[in-house]
Amino acid sequence: MTSPIELDELDCDFKESVQESTPEANLDLCLTCGACTGGCPASELLDMDPRKLLRMVLLGMDDEVRKTPWAWVCTMCARCFKACPMKINIPKLVYSIRKSWPRDKAPKGIRGSCDQHIRTGNAMGVPSKDFIWVVEDVAEEIRENDPKFKDLQVTVDRKEAHFVINQNSREPVTEPDELGPLWKILHTVGADWTYPSVMWAGENYCLFLADEEGWKYILEEFVYHIDNNLGATVVVNTE
Amino acid sequence: MQKFNIPHNFEFTSIITLYAQWIKEGKLKVNSDWNRDLKIKFTLQDPCNIVRKTWGEKMADDLRFVIKTVVGEKNFVDMIPCGTNNFCCGGGGGALQAGLPEQRRAYGKVKFDQIMKTGANYVFAPCHNCHGQMEDIGEFYGGNYHVVHIWTIMCLAMGMLGENERSYLGPDLAEFGL
Ligand code: SF4
Ligand code: SF4
Numbered sequence: 509m510t511s512p513i514e515l516d517e518l519d520c521d522f523k524e525s526v527q528e529s530t531p532e533a534n535l536d537l538c539l540t541c542g543a544c545t546g547g548c549p550a551s552e553l554l555d556m557d558p559r560k561l562l563r564m565v566l567l568g569m570d571d572e573v574r575k576t577p578w579a580w581v582c583t584m585c586a587r588c589f590k591a592c593p594m595k596i597n598i599p600k601l602v603y604s605i606r607k608s609w610p611r612d613k614a615p616k617g618i619r620g621s622c623d624q625h626i627r628t629g630n631a632m633g634v635p636s637k638d639f640i641w642v643v644e645d646v647a648e649e650i651r652e653n654d655p656k657f658k659d660l661q662v663t664v665d666r667k668e669a670h671f672v673i674n675q676n677s678r679e680p681v682t683e684p685d686e687l688g689p690l691w692k693i694l695h696t697v698g699a700d701w702t703y704p705s706v707m708w709a710g711e712n713y714c715l716f717l718a719d720e721e722g723w724k725y726i727l728e729e730f731v732y733h734i735d736n737n738l739g740a741t742v743v744v745n746t747e
Numbered sequence: 748m749q750k751f752n753i754p755h756n757f758e759f760t761s762i763i764t765l766y767a768q769w770i771k772e773g774k775l776k777v778n779s780d781w782n783r784d785l786k787i788k789f790t791l792q793d794p795c796n797i798v799r800k801t802w803g804e805k806m807a808d809d810l811r812f813v814i815k816t817v818v819g820e821k822n823f824v825d826m827i828p829c830g831t832n833n834f835c836c837g838g839g840g841g842a843l844q845a846g847l848p849e850q851r852r853a854y855g856k857v858k859f860d861q862i863m864k865t866g867a868n869y870v871f872a873p874c875h876n877c878h879g880q881m882e883d884i885g886e887f888y889g890g891n892y893h894v895v896h897i898w899t900i901m902c903l904a905m906g907m908l909g910e911n912e913r914s915y916l917g918p919d920l921a922e923f924g925l
Contacts, residue, residue, distance in 0.1 A: 678875055
């Protein structure tokens with residue numbers, strides 16, 4: 509005969525650790541209504557869904573929870589969170605699961621991008637001087653080829669520019685011609701802008717890896733550069 | 748920054764918000780005349796990061812305002828659902844680099860079906876993850892749509908898109924305005 513689950517005797521270490529770090533995650537309030545699962549494109553993949561995952565957390569199935577690769581299939585898109593009548597923060601829960609993974613077991617692609625970003629300021633690992641070279645080269649080409657833009661100015665680290673622009677590193681690195689259209693628009697409106705040479709890329713893989721130390725380091729370096737070296741008023745992300 | 752309580756002296760914004768503001772102020776003179784007769788249909792992916800997770804309805808509105816200005820109200824077809832309720836493309840949260848392509852594509856099937864139902868030839872992707880994912884699922888499931896950046900179509904509309912800046916355009920627009 510099967511015996512009933514004694515709720516008082518459950519060991520829910522993982523749940524407690526999440527509750528401690530994010531009290532607003534409200535894990536205990538789940539009604540099992542399924543609104544989260546019904547609207548989640550990751551439901552049923554790897555035989556998992558958000559309601560089930562939460563149930564496993566609440567039942568103290570910590571080993572299974574900590575190990576499920578589904579934590580990397582869920583995109584932390586927060587659609588479930590928006591739909592949840594009890595405001596249970598499933599993406600935060602998934603983030604906590606990612607954080608509990610040993611760093612060397614986390615997906616290589618995400619880890620590599622986070623490492624590159626810490627080291628070089630962008631997920632593709634391109635040195636700042638190469639970034640600056642590409643930017644100047646593409647700008648020169650536009651000035652030469654298009655008389656409408658013979659005065660196009662593109663700068664890196666220009667002090668006191670009003671806007672500092674963060675751009676996804678894929679553009680300068682793998683498709684530099686995609687830089688032009690944005691610059692032409694900025695030129696047309698007469699925007700006073702520059703790129704930063706430090707932590708210049710817009711992406712954030714350390715957040716996806718739940719590597720808070722790395723993520724914080726990137727932000728601190730960026731903020732220091734903007735506030736102390738450049739003095740811009742507004743930081744603009746292009747996505 | 749909020750998360751780590753890092754003090755800073757600047758504010759944050761998105762290029763989309765600036766496009767909307769510049770159009771309203773008359774600094775960015777762009778319109779949809781180029782598409783009046785062509786009637787090319789466009790749809791839009793609402794990136795979770797800037798829409799649902801950061802700026803909400805305001806960003807959803809700014810995106811639509813900018814896009815409708817550039818392609819024409821009648822040539823814009825929203826996905827269902829859309830805005831803050833749109834589905835994630837399936838490439839977010841690092842999924843494109845998570846080494847689980849089979850699951851990522853199964854997730855993306857939802858997005859693919861949404862795109863196909865709009866009947867649009869072009870999808871705006873104001874996010875690199877979305878861009879990469881929608882191109883991949885388009886190829887994988889046999890879609891016939893093209894994924895574009897807003898700046899590409901904006902420059903096209905203003906007659907300033909260079910020959911080498913067209914790699915994401917389909918044959919119908921590859922030479923347009925050259
Ligand atoms: S929507 Fe919220 S309350 Fe309903 S099952 Fe999901 S987590 Fe539980
Ligand atoms: S955050 Fe994760 S669980 Fe929630 S809807 Fe998005 S993919 Fe599904």
